[in-house]
Amino acid sequence: MTAMLTIQAVIALTGGRVTVLIAALTALVAIGICVWLWRNYRRLTHVRFGVAIAHAIAFASVTTSFNVHAVVRTVLLASGSGFEAAAHGLLATSWFGATLVMTAAWGLGLLVHLTGVVLGRGWED
Secondary structure, eight states: OHHHHHHHHHHHHTTSOOOHHHHHHHHHHHHHHHHHHHHHHHHHTTSTTHHHHHHHHHHHHHHHHHHHHHHHHHHHHHHHHOHHHHHHHHHSSTHHIIIIIHHHHHHHHHHHHHHHHHHTTTOOO
16 A cells, blocks of 8 residues: 555656556556565465455555546546546546556456355365
């Protein structure tokens, strides 16, 4: 969570744009999540739905940070520059990928993971 707050602060301090730097920092967070899951996998498998819950927490932390930032940014743009500017800022810039595309793609992966875990009655080993 701290890493994502840091990334959102970097976005805000560098002009409010999602850039290659932000993508690289987000990829670094993803690598960190993978390393943490790998190092804690055995302990997580001893908890029913453990790995799936860790996946859901990672999903919520990363995507919610981008989506909340986008909502605040869009509301501020709409109140100052109008709805056209707000729509352009969300749909015609890199915010589109950082919010809608990332959430949809990762959400599908999480849905498949959760479905598999439920079918396995909460165990993944």
